[in-house]
Structure formats: structure tokens, C-alpha cells
Amino acid sequence: MNLNNFALNTDYDSLKNDANGTFTVTVPASSSIGAGTEKAWTQDIQLGSSASLLNVKVKNNRTGPSDQGAAHANQWYVLTGTNYQRFSGLPGYSLQVTCFHNGGNTIRCRVSVFNAGTSTLTTDNVNDVFTFAIRTYLAPTF
């Protein structure tokens, strides 16, 4: 804390607004995922402070998360750590979306596709664009 700045003490701590930013991860159209493997698309960004709390909104250009359909495309979903399902072809597949601290103030936005099957999986012939809006809070002093 800069003691030259204005300070005021009251009864309870609060969430301190640290930093924010918007970042995009794209799963390219027709990506191939080999049998029994995963493929992850990531973006590492430096934002805010180490071990800050995250408030994350995610939107996708095609659908809402889980079984939420195209009506929820491009709507900001509150909370990450979810999956988006694609059943436009067979086999269907899930896009696992996560966002986490990955060392210091590096935050990793990640979209993964897993192929537990025995043949190559090809994603839909459309770019799947995930946009993450991240707000970091300074964690209270423990």
C-alpha cells in the first residue's frame, strides 16, 4: 500500500478490483484429434496479481454451454469450468473450457477436445470461437 495515498478503515474487507481483459481462443474448423488423445488450444495472458480470484465470463460463437443451444450463442455465460457439446455429426464431442492461474500472474484460457474413441475425430467444419472476459479480484489478506 502506498501510504501517501488516501486510506480509510472500516469493519469489513471487500473485493478489490484488480484488472480485467478479454481474450479469445479459437478451435479451428476441421481439426483432427487422434484416437485416445486430446488436443488443447490455449492462450496465456498476464493479468492482475498472482493467485487473484477470478470472475470469468465465457461466450461462444455457436452455442451456449452444455445442452444450451444456438439461442445462447454469443451470450456471456457466467462461470468457466464447463463444457460445450457438439452433436452435428457422429461421433459427438465435447469442448472442455477452463481458465486458471498458471504461474505468477499468468492466466491460461484453455479449450480442450478429448477423443476417447478408437478412430480419429474431426471437429465441425466451423471455427469454434471462445471469448473469455476475465476480471481479477485481489484476494483478501489471509
Added chain:
Amino acid sequence: MPASPSAAKNLLFSTDYPIDKVVYKHEFTGSVAKAANQGDSHTFTIAHGLPFTPHCIGTYSDDGFTTSYDFGSGDIWYDPTFHQYGPRILATVTSDATSIYVEVLNFDTTRTFDFHVVGLVPQDIPDDVYPAATNTGDFNLNTDYNYMKILASGQQSSSANNITWVIPHNLGYVPTALVFTKGYGDVVYLGGAENAMGANDYIFYAYLDSSNLYMQVVDNFNNQPMTAYYRIYLDE
């Protein structure tokens, strides 16, 4: 100062809008054994001692906070035990009238976790039940940082199977929001993480656009009463 949302979002501090009150914070460390089956979670129970149910958020790590996840999200891998893709580690936080529950699924080897739990005052608590402050130095408001300013907060309840509540904010930009839900047993969950540890009575989604917050109950399997709590901030 006038109560102008468009101007106030840039202000350092304004008494026109309330801010979150952290009434509970707790850090602890615990070991969690490798799960024996897919439902083999471990729950840490911590009495919170508050006269109400706090709304909890927080973060956890299995490597001393080099890598950390917020409650409700976790790491994903190919599980060599169960031969499928799924969480490597996943932790959630819930709360009720007496305790805070940190539930952990660990499909990796037995390991030590660090947890940071932050409890916020819910919106429906009258001022006179706040616990007496024991350390007036806890909240140090200073000009080093901006603060989250709450534009609107409230709650909606229903037993319906499918319902969407539309909460207007009319900010013209997509703000930050925090959502919680309370269901069977008066347990409070982070909105969207209700089913992270197994099927719950209901599935909940929250969306934002530049005009509204949408809170949607997609399935309420047993038509149990549930309540959704929201707080919308001026901050993007």
C-alpha cells in the same frame, strides 16, 4: 455526487453504490487421497460461526499456488484409472447455516491442497445481524486499488421446471456479475457449479449481455424450491 452508473464505474469509490463485504475468510491445507471411484470425493467441513449463510467464492491449488483454480473449475486429463477424460482435480465450495463445505475430487495421486475461502454477506441480511467486527483494520480502503461497486443485487425463487428471470441493468456494456443458488437443505452453491460433484435437483445457467442478466433454471428434477441470488457490478 450524482448516482450516474456511466460515470461511477470509473470512480475509485462512491458511496452511491455498496461494495461487497467479506465477513469470512479462511485458508487451510488438507491432504486428499486418490479417489477410489468416480464419486469418491472428500469434504472438508468448517464451522463458519456466522448468524447467516455466507455466499462463498475462493481458490485452491495442489502445488502451493503456482497453479490455482477457482472453486467450480479444475484441471482435466485422461484418467488412467477409469480410462476416460475427466477432471484430474476439482473442488467446489458450498455453505449452509452452520458450515462451509469444500468438496474435492482428486483422481491424481494423493496430494496436499491449499484452499482460500472468502465469504460474502448475502443480500437479504439485515444490518443488525452482522457480526461485531473484531479487527477494524481488515478493510483498508485506499487509492491503490479500485473497488467492485454493486449496481444491483437481489434474489428470485421458484419451484418451476423451466424458468428464466431477466434482471435489467441497462448499462450498455457487459458488467461483472456473481451468482449463487440455494437449493435442497438450504445449501448455497456458486451459480453454475451445482452439479460439479454429481447430479443436483436443478441445472442453472446465468448469462449477461449489455442490457440484462438472465438467470435460467433449465431442469428442476423434483420441482424443489430453489433461490437464485445475484449481484451485478458497475465494473466490466
